[in-house]
Amino acid sequence: MSAQLHLKSVNKKYNPGTAHEVHAVQDLDLEVGRGEIVALLGSSGCGKTSTLRMIAGFEEVSSGEVDIDGRRIDRLAPAKRGVAMAFEGYSLYPPLSIRENIAFALKSEKLPQADVNTRVEQIAALLEIDDILDKHPNAISGGQQQRVSLGRALIRRADLHVLDEPMGQLEPQLRAILRGRIKHYIKEHELTAILVTHDQTEANALADRIAVMEGGVLQQFDTPENLKNRPANIFTGAFIGEPPMNLFEAAAEVVSGNVELRLSPEVTLTYPSSTFSEELQNRIQQDHGVMIGIRPHSVQLTEEGLPAEVFANQWLGDQTHIAARFAGGSIVSVVHDLALPKAGDQIRIAISADDLHIFDTRSGEALSHGGQLA
Amino acid sequence: MDHTSFLERWFRRAALTVIIIFFMFPIFWIVLMSLQTNETILRSPPSMSFAPTLDNYTAILAGRLDSNVASMGIDFVNNLMNSIILSVCSVAVALALGVPAAYAFARHKFRGSEDIAFTLLSFRFAPPLLVLLPLTLYFQEIGLADTYLGLVWVYQLICLPLILWIVRGYFEDISPDIEYAYRIAGHSWFSTFRKIALPLAGPGIAAAGLLAFIFAWNNFIFALVLASADKQPVTVGALAFVTASGIQYGQIAAAIVLSIAPTLALALWAQRYLVEGLSLGAVKG
Numbered sequence: 024m025s026a027q028l029h030l031k032s033v034n035k036k037y038n039p040g041t042a043h044e045v046h047a048v049q050d051l052d053l054e055v056g057r058g059e060i061v062a063l064l065g066s067s068g069c070g071k072t073s074t075l076r077m078i079a080g081f082e083e084v085s086s087g088e089v090d091i092d093g094r095r096i097d098r099l100a101p102a103k104r105g106v107a108m109a110f111e112g113y114s115l116y117p118p119l120s121i122r123e124n125i126a127f128a129l130k131s132e133k134l135p136q137a138d139v140n141t142r143v144e145q146i147a148a149l150l151e152i153d154d155i156l157d158k159h160p161n162a163i164s165g166g167q168q169q170r171v172s173l174g175r176a177l178i179r180r181a182d183l184h185v186l187d188e189p190m191g192q193l194e195p196q197l198r199a200i201l202r203g204r205i206k207h208y209i210k211e212h213e214l215t216a217i218l219v220t221h222d223q224t225e226a227n228a229l230a231d232r233i234a235v236m237e238g239g240v241l242q243q244f245d246t247p248e249n250l251k252n253r254p255a256n257i258f259t260g261a262f263i264g265e266p267p268m269n270l271f272e273a274a275a276e277v278v279s280g281n282v283e284l285r286l287s288p289e290v291t292l293t294y295p296s297s298t299f300s301e302e303l304q305n306r307i308q309q310d311h312g313v314m315i316g317i318r319p320h321s322v323q324l325t326e327e328g329l330p331a332e333v334f335a336n337q338w339l340g341d342q343t344h345i346a347a348r349f350a351g352g353s354i355v356s357v358v359h360d361l362a363l364p365k366a367g368d369q370i371r372i373a374i375s376a377d378d379l380h381i382f383d384t385r386s387g388e389a390l391s392h393g394g395q396l397a
Numbered sequence: 398m399d400h401t402s403f404l405e406r407w408f409r410r411a412a413l414t415v416i417i418i419f420f421m422f423p424i425f426w427i428v429l430m431s432l433q434t435n436e437t438i439l440r441s442p443p444s445m446s447f448a449p450t451l452d453n454y455t456a457i458l459a460g461r462l463d464s465n466v467a468s469m470g471i472d473f474v475n476n477l478m479n480s481i482i483l484s485v486c487s488v489a490v491a492l493a494l495g496v497p498a499a500y501a502f503a504r505h506k507f508r509g510s511e512d513i514a515f516t517l518l519s520f521r522f523a524p525p526l527l528v529l530l531p532l533t534l535y536f537q538e539i540g541l542a543d544t545y546l547g548l549v550w551v552y553q554l555i556c557l558p559l560i561l562w563i564v565r566g567y568f569e570d571i572s573p574d575i576e577y578a579y580r581i582a583g584h585s586w587f588s589t590f591r592k593i594a595l596p597l598a599g600p601g602i603a604a605a606g607l608l609a610f611i612f613a614w615n616n617f618i619f620a621l622v623l624a625s626a627d628k629q630p631v632t633v634g635a636l637a638f639v640t641a642s643g644i645q646y647g648q649i650a651a652a653i654v655l656s657i658a659p660t661l662a663l664a665l666w667a668q669r670y671l672v673e674g675l676s677l678g679a680v681k682g
Binding site for chain 1: 572573574575577578579580581582583584585586593596597
């Protein structure tokens, strides 16, 4: 897979050299393959939108290089970059009808009018906006405007499609339908897309790979599966997944054939040392301790195990989140039916070694996932 | 409106009536005066009953100033033409310079941009006379005194800051993303400015242009100092009605009616833009 978009140690500094300098994007390296869909995921201010705007050409690159299809583009005007973009703020042209707004994007392709019409109809049907094509932007809802903006970007045959929060304004049901359709459309037309979102579900559903950003730094760039099963550091571990990962500080020790992880004076997780490789055993026995993470879905409620006291039970319609006091902190467990424990009840918890994520407390880097070295 | 009571509606109408009378009465009275002779105007007590006459208008348009003593020539039609030339040219120049400048100030933050914009605004702070005296000397030296070019130039002190600051606000209200969307579709920034920014700021530009036109039209002091008789606009030309044998109220009134007619007509025609432009802000993106 050759790289369609290649960011090489890209930096973005706002107000450089002043007291208000903000280093929004730091040494970002990112490769997006041809035909790939990549999501930039992160909370507000993590640098994802700055990155997008640098690719599109609305922000200058402070240092570094951006290549699209092997061509260096970071000094080119937006018009010359071969990028199509859907804007978070929709940015439709108010004087034009929806049909014209979408067709407008095809102007530079100089197609015959009949072809333009067909393509507009196709994309409108895909996004379920065919009934509003002759209205004007100020006469339609925010969700509709967002779909028009998306259509205006997707209708083009650009080298790169850039989508900024493409579905933030849509109703949940429509969002779910459109996700599937848009992904299919992008794959079918072999487009390359990079999208920005703060919604994990959207990133998981649309993207082949996800770049998790925080504080202007790329934390991990991997498939949705690996982000979930093999988080590279504490940040991605805690950020990815709903409800968030349970994290405990622990002191690790190998005692008479067992690996003991002491979470608090009373609570110790004990595993046969055969479940941990020798190298890993050495690495986790650090003076400053380690951080262990367990996904709520992996916390098992058992007959025998470590005791915990339930303090909240939340039924979400298809699963139950049980929060309990455990090892001086709290632990959340997800149960897939209407679970009964009430606040104040004692439960017993078991955590399988396969479900343990161990991180270095100081650097935050992952040491192991399920007993395997990270 | 079901919840507005009868009393409330009644008060609203009364208030509107008072305001209309307050603002319209002088104009109404001037129109009445322009249709009377000096004798009927000056009678005491004033009366609404008179035989309307168009003598004042014919005299002005023929270029005669009739008093009970003598008749002398005035060039009111020429003054009116001067007003039109000066105002139209000044606004045209101010738009041509001010709109691109406003766009630049709105979209590009460069070193000193705020200072430059503020300096331009500060032209409106200085008392005109303070500027005019040295300017007269300079203009005489470089041959710009008493020329349309020189006057239009000086009128930029009135028009340019007005247009620049009003239009800048409109450009700032347009979401930059609309322009980005156009540029990323393969258009240069200049065509973006022409095809997207200008039309969207259109009502604002029209409103600013109209205001500038009215300010230019009403200007008195610049033309008084810098223009001789053949370049004078109506505001200065009206001084001629104060003659040795008295003030010709009827003809002044007729002259006023004729000189406010163009701006009034323009304002009425552009009323929609004015209200839209000055109250709404630009188009919501």
